[in-house]
Amino acid sequence: MGQPTPAPKDRDWWRSAVIYQVYVRSFADGDGDGTGDLAGVRGRLSYLAELGVDALWFSPWYQSPMKDGGYDVADYRAIDPAFGTLAEAEKLIAEARELGIRTIVDIVPNHVSDQHPWFRAALAAGPGSPERELFHFRPGRGPDGELPPNDWPSQFVGSTEPVWTRLADGDWYLHLFTPEQPDLDWTHPAVRQEHEDILRFWFERGVAGVRIDSAALLAKDPALPDLAAHPEPHPFVDRDELHDVYRSWRTVADAYDGVFVGEVWLPDAERFARYLRPDELHTAFNFSFLSCPWDADRLRASIDTTLAEHAPVGAPATWVLCNHDVTRTVTRYGREDTGFDFAAKAFGTPTDLALGTRRARAAALLSLALPGAVYLYQGEELGLPEAEIPVDRIQDPMYFRSRGADPGRDGCRVPLPWAAGLPHAGFGSQQEPWLPQPADWTSYAVDRQQDDPDSMLTLYREAIAARPLFGCGPLTWLPTPEGVLAFARAEGMTCVVNLGSAPLRLPERSRLLLASGLLDDKGRLPQDTAAWLRS
CATH class of the missing domain: 3.20.20.80 (Glycosidases)
Known part of the structure; x- marks a missing residue:
């Protein structure tokens, strides 16, 4: 397989x-x-x-x-x-x-569905259970625990909804996205092991x-501090401990020539x-x-x-x-x-x-x-x-x-x-x-x-089909009028993009391979048009 x-x-x-x-x-x-x-x-x-x-x-x-x-x-x-x-x-x-x-x-990897067997088991097991250690369950703040554990914002743009949901048993759980997407706790060994097994499962089935x-959200500060009080390092974005996770993943991918x-x-x-x-x-x-x-x-x-x-x-x-x-x-x-x-x-x-x-x-x-x-x-x-x-x-x-x-x-x-x-x-x-x-x-x-x-x-x-003509070499910018982008690649290949307001005369001694639109009646490249040339 x-x-x-x-x-x-x-x-x-x-x-x-x-x-x-x-x-x-x-x-x-x-x-x-x-x-x-x-x-x-x-x-x-x-x-x-x-x-x-x-x-x-x-x-x-x-x-x-x-x-x-x-x-x-x-x-x-x-x-x-x-x-x-x-x-x-x-x-x-x-x-x-x-x-x-x-x-x-x-x-x-940041979260699963609330219908995932792990989360369903966590709900059934109750506060303080090992099953809840796979997620971020916490008591609330306030006299009766009625306030969310921290002030973290939703990852949905424009959303003012909280990232914590309170259960009937008093526990709150974290979900940076919707309440139906509880975040996993990546400090738990079982979470890491499960995802490495999932990678192997799909690599074994032929995925490349x-x-x-x-990818930058998995790790959270274990203290789950307020963002306003602890903006640096960020409590849940781009934390250093993430790199250990991806180094471990890389060993899995390398065994299958996966990327x-x-x-x-x-x-x-x-x-x-x-x-x-x-x-x-x-x-x-x-x-x-x-x-x-x-x-x-x-x-x-x-x-x-x-x-x-x-x-x-x-x-x-x-x-x-x-x-x-x-x-x-x-x-x-x-x-x-x-x-x-x-x-x-x-x-x-x-x-x-x-x-x-x-x-x-x-x-x-x-x-x-x-x-x-x-x-x-x-x-x-x-x-x-x-x-x-x-x-x-x-x-x-x-x-x-x-x-x-x-x-x-x-x-x-x-x-x-x-x-x-x-x-x-x-x-x-x-x-x-x-x-x-x-x-x-x-x-x-x-x-x-x-x-x-x-x-x-x-x-x-x-x-x-023509893209391989550009080769694998670097890009070299060419001098151009204002509003024009032009760069050379391998084998005499050039890309020119005219974002300026005036038509552009193409370089002499170059052959037009492909253009995104018609040239004008004088053979010039119109505004908002690109061309591939070969010398």
């Missing part, structure tokens, strides 16, 4: 891979019940192979009550029945590998890597780089680039900072434009504020989708030309915009816990359109999808784009 040991030339695949994020619930519905599933993914593997991606990262597909989109896991060794079975997952991993596509699974959710990518949101470059030391995580997501506004100076600074962060530890950078938690690129780039601040993106924010699409096309060529790995969220290759979900159909707890201040993340999780002439754009059968598709979703359907030479899908296919 174990994955074959890759040839030496393949062991560094993750350093320059294009990795496609599959949000299973919204990718393709194989059994027609309105929810995406593993059968749907298996039926679309040829599409993913034609796109040219190197690996698939699956958002959690485990058994879950789905109180937070599957990030509330009840059983890490079982597939949620809505998605299929463990046997199907094993077939999917094997079939993808036959097409040259590796699989990355998502592990959520693991994405680690909320890790961490979700690490940290403003301190030096502390961020610690997670990427040679005996810890292989890579981490680059949120600086994802949240950067469409501005030449800001983008160049983000790229320089990212490369500088990774250089001391020899880790490759990752480039991400969008994922299941953020506003889709086409929509974000079509707004006055092109940076990422989810809480500020209220329903009805004015958006110029034509402008956003031009910029998203240029950003695709920019990101795919940079040194390192690229993560592509499903639907970005179709140019999907953010969908506005009717209030009565919203499911994301972020919306509810912020009392509507945050629009939530459902808008980027709407089921994909596959065929314009079929019900629900070919996502499944007659059954309405779990989230409603906008009325114009058929215009983005795969079957309308696949043979269109000017479509977003064609652009991504051509760019991914």
Whole structure:
């Protein structure tokens, strides 16, 4: 059952891979019940192979009550029945590998579902029991224990809800996210052992890597002090003892030639780089680039900072434009504020989708030309915009816990359109999808784009196919007018992105390989357009 040991030339695949994020619930519905599933993914593997991606990262597909989109896991060794079975997952991993596509699974180590056997046992056992030592149970403050044990804030943006829930027996338990996601106590040996066993379980089934959710949140100050009184070191973000956990995990991954990518949101470059030391995580997501506004100076600074962060530890950078938690690129780039601040993106924010699409096309060529790995969220290759979900159909707890201040993340999780002439754009059968598709979703359907030479899908296919021409070498910035980014890579390859207001004359004695839009009638690169050149 174990994955074959890759040839030496393949062991560094993750350093320059294009990795496609599959949000299973919204990718393709194989059994027609309105929810995406593993059968749907298996039926679309040829599409993913034609796109040219190197690996698939699956958002959690485990058994879950789905109180937070599957990030509330009840059983890490079982597939949620809505998605299929463990046997199907094993077939999917094997079939993808036959097409040259590796699989990355998502592990959520900070917390479990309140339906997890450990937490159910802890509730039944009562205060002071060994079962409760696996979590953070504490008595409350105040004369009758009626106040939460500390002042920690929720990790949901805009939420004013407490991170402690009191039980009828008087104990409070910690949950940095929803009450249905109790935090584990990572000082307990059983917690560490269980997660190492889970890693082995999936590596044995052929997965090539693991994405680690909320990777900087696991360790807590054992005293659980108030944040206001003890801001440094932070009582639950980026604590030093975390690195021992990941060094231990690395020994597990190395036995299978597995790789890790961490979700690490940290403003301190030096502390961020610690997670990427040679005996810890292989890579981490680059949120600086994802949240950067469409501005030449800001983008160049983000790229320089990212490369500088990774250089001391020899880790490759990752480039991400969008994922299941953020506003889709086409929509974000079509707004006055092109940076990422989810809480500020209220329903009805004015958006110029034509402008956003031009910029998203240029950003695709920019990101795919940079040194390192690229993560592509499903639907970005179709140019999907953010969908506005009717209030009565919203499911994301972020919306509810912020009392509507945050629009939530459902808008980027709407089921994909596959065929314009079929019900629900070919996502499944007659059954309405779990989230409603906008009325114009058929215009983005795969079957309308696949043979269109000017479509977003064609652009991504051509760019991914040509990307190896940039090689594995470093990036060298080239002199440019204001508002223009240009850099050279290996084999005479150059990427030029015009964010300025005037058309740009391309260098002489260079051959245009690919452009995100048409050149003007004088052969110049228009505003918000990118080009790949070869000398």
